[in-house]
Amino acid sequence: MTTHTNLTVLLSAPDTGELEQEYVLRAMQSGWVAPAGPDLTAFEEEVAQRVGVRHAVGLSSGTAALHLALVSWGVGAGDVVPCSTFTFAATVNAIRYVGAEPHFVDCDEETGNMSPALLEQALTELKAAGKNVPVIVPVDMLGKCVDYTAILNIAEAHGARVFCDAAESFGATYDGKPAGSFGDASVVSFNGNKIMTTSGGGMLLTNDGALAAHVKKLSTQAREPVPHYEHTEVGYNYRLSNILAALGRAQLARLDEMLKRRRDWRERYRELFANAPGVRILGGADDAGDNCWLTAIVVDPDLSAWTVQELSAALTEAGVESRPVWKPMHLQPVCKGLNGVIDGTSERLFEHGLTLPSGSAMTYDQFDQVQSAIMKATE
Numbered sequence: 001m002t003t004h005t006n007l008t009v010l011l012s013a014p015d016t017g018e019l020e021q022e023y024v025l026r027a028m029q030s031g032w033v034a035p036a037g038p039d040l041t042a043f044e045e046e047v048a049q050r051v052g053v054r055h056a057v058g059l060s061s062g063t064a065a066l067h068l069a070l071v072s073w074g075v076g077a078g079d080v081v082p083c084s085t086f087t088f089a090a091t092v093n094a095i096r097y098v099g100a101e102p103h104f105v106d107c108d109e110e111t112g113n114m115s116p117a118l119l120e121q122a123l124t125e126l127k128a129a130g131k132n133v134p135v136i137v138p139v140d141m142l143g144k145c146v147d148y149t150a151i152l153n154i155a156e157a158h159g160a161r162v163f164c165d166a167a168e169s170f171g172a173t174y175d176g177k178p179a180g181s182f183g184d185a186s187v188v189s190f191n192g193n194k195i196m197t198t199s200g201g202g203m204l205l206t207n208d209g210a211l212a213a214h215v216k217k218l219s220t221q222a223r224e225p226v227p228h229y230e231h232t233e234v235g236y237n238y239r240l241s242n243i244l245a246a247l248g249r250a251q252l253a254r255l256d257e258m259l260k261r262r263r264d265w266r267e268r269y270r271e272l273f274a275n276a277p278g279v280r281i282l283g284g285a286d287d288a289g290d291n292c293w294l295t296a297i298v299v300d301p302d303l304s305a306w307t308v309q310e311l312s313a314a315l316t317e318a319g320v321e322s323r324p325v326w327k328p329m330h331l332q333p334v335c336k337g338l339n340g341v342i343d344g345t346s347e348r349l350f351e352h353g354l355t356l357p358s359g360s361a362m363t364y365d366q367f368d369q370v371q372s373a374i375m376k377a378t379e
């Protein structure tokens with residue numbers, strides 16, 4: 001919670017080693033030290049293939065990917081965009097960059113993912129109010145896919161696009177289909193703390209070739225394909241570096257191994273809390289499709305006799321990092337005055353939830369340190 005200089009076990013530290021060094025060095029030696037080059041192209045192809053989409057556009061961040069698809073679709077002032085309230089600020093920031101109005105939708109108790117019932121209510125109310133709703137943005141919370149069957153059906157019935165914020169769910173599946181392959185387009189993030197990293201970076205994933213081409217153009221200053229610098233629309237400098245793409249290719253080669261390690265922690269946490277009264281894992285009992293990016297517990301203090309705030313303080317003392325789950329966007333000062341359909345669920349999860357060390361670079365000895373600290377604090 002507070003920054004502590006003696007933290008020895010981190011929530012989700014980057015997991016990089018010799019393979020990453022080798023790939024990055026090779027990219028530098030190739031001379032492609034630029035936001036263009038063969039590693040960037042190959043990284044896009046490899047990610048598209050892994051997720052099963054036709055197009056992937058490598059960008060400087062997941063936020064940039066969120067921003068540019070909204071720009072390309074012409075979403076802007078006068079539009080309302082329903083999105084998860086229980087999310088990281090980037091989802092909402094991107095909607096505001098283009099001048100549209102985020103409309104917050106609360107979540108399901110078990111998973112923290114956008115509630116289909118509340119989305120339906122939001123879309124019905126917005127339609128009755130005569131609002132224009134070009135797109136909705138659900139978020140796959142901590143690496144668990146939203147209920148895509150329900151969400152896609154509701155959006156289709158209301159004529160809205162679905163833009164999936166899969167920043168946290170790369171490597172996860174829903175109904176056997178990879179996260180990032182749903183809806184009109186998806187965003188993944190390769191930030192330093194995500195399931196795999198390019199230090200900073202992200203991608204837009206889509207089967208829509210025109211969208212992918214336009215986003216790529218927008219990300220490279222919207223230069224027209226002529227010899228001189230010709231511009232007919234406002235561009236951005238958002239392209240992913242070839243060097244970072246090389247790092248991403250090494251990470252992608254290790255993704256399954258890293259997913260396995262995170263799932264291992266999930267299983268150990270489940271065992272650790274199996275008999276703890278009032279404690280559950282956010283996401284529910286079925287995590288077969290999750291990427292287990294971060295494991296978070298939700299605690300009912302009436303049953304547990306301790307609070308997540310107390311546990312967090314004890315973990316900090318023991319050198320272990322922990323963090324509250326996302327503070328709902330409708331509670332953020334920066335979102336004052338924005339509306340939505342809020343039923344109190346995300347507020348409760350925020351108050352009683354705690355994210356625990358889950359990184360694939362965590363060692364078994366470090367997990368033992370986490371486990372001992374938890375047992376001591378909760379006995």
Ligand SMILES: *Cc1c(COP(=O)(O)O)cnc(C)c1O
Binds near residue numbers: 063168
């Ligand atoms: C990390 C994250 C993002 C932003 O990704 P960046 O690559 O850091 O810009 C967007 N949405 C969610 C839900 C995230 O967790």
